[in-house]
Amino acid sequence: MNDAITPRGSVALTGGSGFVGGHILRRLVAEGWQVRALTRRPDGLPPVEGAPPGSVTAIPGDLESSEALAELVAGADAVIHCAGLVAARRRADFLRVNAEGTAALLRALEAGRQAGGPAPRFVLISSLAAREPQLSPYADSKRQAEEALRRLGAGLDWRVLRPAVVYGPGDRATLPLFRQFLRGLALVPGGSGRFSMIYVEDLAAAAVAALAPELPAGGFLGPDDGTAGGYGWAEVLAAAGRLAGRPVRAVTVPRVLQRLAAALSTAGALVSGRPAVLSQGKVNEFGHPDWVCRPQPPGAPSLSDCISWRPAVGLDEGFSKTVAWYKAAGWL
Ligand SMILES: NC(=O)c1ccc[n+]([C@@H]2O[C@H](COP(=O)([O-])OP(=O)(O)OC[C@H]3O[C@@H](n4cnc5c(N)ncnc54)[C@H](OP(=O)(O)O)[C@@H]3O)[C@@H](O)[C@H]2O)c1
Known part of the structure; x- marks a missing residue:
């Protein structure tokens, strides 16, 4: 942690x-922000090496607790909404957490504003799946979160990040893969x-960079690792082969x-x-031919057009960092 970092x-x-x-x-934390983190499990927040004391405050509760949401957003200069269900037993669970949870958070912000509080900048971590809501309950719930x-x-200065495949420590x-x-x-x-x-640390940097006032409000941004046109399985397996030091065969x-x-x-x-x-x-999502990130609407500026964020980690480096982390953590 750099002592010279200015509180933001x-x-x-x-x-x-x-x-x-x-x-x-x-x-x-690394960029000097104070974090108020909503959590159902305060001991589940990651340790942050070298974090100045008090830089992370756990706010106990979940997206269904209006009291916890009010406490979370009280006095916040910005909000990054990343909580969500990526797997659930029922469509209703996806909708309750992803769509209704987002609406509840927005209502808490509105109540704070009505009481004279500031209008914080708002970053929603959505998913490229939201582009195709007909494919799955997950995709539908992410789209409904965007609609909320x-x-x-x-009244908010908001922007939405729609990443596709995220991997990393x-x-x-993605561990089984x-x-x-x-x-x-x-x-x-x-x-x-x-x-x-996209390598997860690049996505995290994009989410924090998306708080920048220079970014036009109301944008839908698709952060990726900079590979135009994305990947097909052949390219991913070629990178996996370089990682493994031998060819990786595909079983379709x-x-x-x-x-x-x-x-x-x-x-x-x-x-x-x-x-499950x-x-x-998920099978419907696997079968969809186009999960390539591009700005929405077509022709709109990309994240890198507006701010200084650039992805730093390509596939080979990302795979090797991920495997090194899995091994160090004993997951592999
Ligand atoms: N991973 C990807 O490839 C990917 C790709 C595109 C978009 N995204 C989006 O990125 C976000 C995070 O995904 P992830 O992969 O990090 O998932 P994750 O590891 O399962 O994390 C989900 C987070 O949401 C919290 N959460 C779930 N239900 C909640 C509730 N009712 N109230 C409060 N918090 C709740 C979880 O808290 P607990 O720890 O208490 O369970 C956890 O902190 C999601 O919105 C997802 O749609 C992920």
Whole structure:
């Protein structure tokens, strides 16, 4: 931590105990922000090495507690809303947390403003899935969160980040894929689809950079690792092969088998009470051909056009940092 960092104000953060939000929390502290972090598990917030005392305040509660949300946003100069469900047993759970939770947070901000508080800048961590809400309950819930922001965020200076595939230290979702990479054999959905990727620390830096006043309000931004046109599976497996030091063979799983696995996984979820590892919505998302980030509406400026943020980590470096972290943490 650099002692010379100038304090920059306070940011209310949701999702700080999660994969993406944990990296955003560390980045905020590193850039001199005071963080007020909503959390259901105060001991789940990541430790931040060298953080000045008092730079992170845990606000106990969740997106369904109006008292906790009011406390979270009281006096905040900015808000980064990253909390969300990426897996759930029911559509209603996705909507309750992702869409209604966003609306509840916006209502808490509006109540604070009505009581004479400031109008903080607001960054929503959405998902590229929101571009195709018909594909899955998750995608629909992320789109509905964006719609809540358009509807309820009229008085706010807001912007939305829509990343596609995020990977990096601490991610449990992509861990199985990295295991397969190191074994030299990876199960892939096949098809000629393309997708953008971003290393999580670059996304965290983008989220914090998106607080900059220079960025036009109301924008939808798709931060990626700078690879125009994204990747196909062949390119990802080639990078995995460079990581593993030997070719990684693709085993293409036909759609019908993906559907069967999703049905079994969903049935298993009914018994276990936990979200399915593979859902029919996820299979729909896998089959979609275009998950490449681009500014919305077409022709709008990109994040890098407006502010100094640039992705720093490409695929090879990102894969190798991720595997090094998994190994150090004992996950691999
Ligand atoms: N990972 C990706 O590839 C990816 C790609 C695009 C967009 N995103 C978006 O990035 C965000 C974070 O995803 P992630 O991968 O970091 O997920 P994650 O690791 O599962 O983290 C989710 C976070 O949200 C919190 N949360 C969940 N339900 C909540 C509730 N009802 N009230 C308050 N907090 C709640 C969790 O708290 P607990 O720790 O208490 O559970 C956790 O801090 C999500 O909005 C997701 O849609 C992720």
